[in-house]
Amino acid sequence: QLQLQESGPGLVKPSETLSLTCTVSGGSISSSSYYWGWIRQPPGKGLEWIGSIYYSGSTYYNPSLKSRVTISVDTSKNQFSLKLSSVTAADTAVYYCARLIAVAGPYYYYYMDVWGKGTTVTVSS
Amino acid sequence: SYVLTQPPSVSVAPGQTARITCGGNNIGSKSVHWYQQKPGQAPVLVVYDDSDRPSGIPERFSGSNSGNTATLTISRVEAGDEADYYCQVWDSSSVHVVFGGGTKLTVL
Numbered sequence: 001q002l003q004l005q006e007s008g009p010g011l012v013k014p015s016e017t018l019s020l021t022c023t024v025s026g027g028s029i030s031s032s033s034y035y036w037g038w039i040r041q042p043p044g045k046g047l048e049w050i051g052s053i054y055y056s057g058s059t060y061y062n063p064s065l066k067s068r069v070t071i072s073v074d075t076s077k078n079q080f081s082l083k084l085s086s087v088t089a090a091d092t093a094v095y096y097c098a099r100l101i102a103v104a105g106p107y108y109y110y111y112m113d114v115w116g117k118g119t120t121v122t123v124s125s
Numbered sequence: 126s127y128v129l130t131q132p133p134s135v136s137v138a139p140g141q142t143a144r145i146t147c148g149g150n151n152i153g154s155k156s157v158h159w160y161q162q163k164p165g166q167a168p169v170l171v172v173y174d175d176s177d178r179p180s181g182i183p184e185r186f187s188g189s190n191s192g193n194t195a196t197l198t199i200s201r202v203e204a205g206d207e208a209d210y211y212c213q214v215w216d217s218s219s220v221h222v223v224f225g226g227g228t229k230l231t232v233l
Binding site: 037039046047048049052060061062063096100101103105107108109110111112113115116117118 | 126155156158160162166167168169170173174179211213214215217219220221222223224225226227
């Protein structure tokens, strides 16, 4: 059974870079038809997609975060990672990693079928 | 960019039918997916591709999508269905995932 586990610091100082890693177990990150992504949820608020990556390194980013986000993949470790730079208190959230199913049609579209449990990141000095 | 609109809250008595809507411009032309999130837990996919259910999701959960509105229907609502529900699409024009604002389902 596929499982995803987020890891990384729970506290980040303002203006620094938030770094998280998602470890995939029970399946290969190099499987075709899947992307791998990050989603976050500020306290008491809704879900916000951050971005997604294919095992080849191809990425999609949320336009509102694109200038601060880098998502990378390490197929040898079956992991993918998130870096969010210049963080502020507004970046305080639960961060989830997830597997995205890619569906081919008139155009490709994506949805999340497996999620990690999430990790809380607080931005504070 | 593409916007999905959900009612903030829906209330229903046990055993009744809950309908949660998700509005968007010509959303009927897109595939809509729904997630259930209980307090302190990660979201769970309950409906994908408008109306399909993942393995393990009860038949009480169903979906439809036409025109400018997609709907998640929960039949014979149980206390355990109380949760936040989010709709989601892929915006092909700006190539990114879009979530609705979420609907809190309260079982009276």
